[in-house]
Amino acid sequence: MGADDKVQNSAEKLGGKVKEGLGKATGNERMEAEGHGDQAKGSAKQAGENIKDAFKGK
Template sequence: MGTDDKFDAKADQLKGKVKEGVGDATDDQGLENEGKMDQTKGHLKEAAEKVKDAFKKN
């Protein structure tokens, strides 16, 4: 996995976690859901990079 891509995926996950926490603390369901979506986006990016790496090794 490329370092930049890995960092980007983790950044999305962290950003999502923060948004979800703030949304929960302020009772803002929209922000909480947006945070969950950001986390999912980060996880998907990470998974895609792992698949790319698996094909590069073969």
């Protein structure tokens, strides 16, 4: 996994946490759900990169 990918995936997860928190604070269920989805997407991308690295022998 390249350093850029790690940073991008972590940023997506962090952005999702912020969005989820704002959604909770404002009572906006849609924003909260989007934030949760962003976190899941970032985690899935990171897992995929880890699998690719495992096959490359890193």
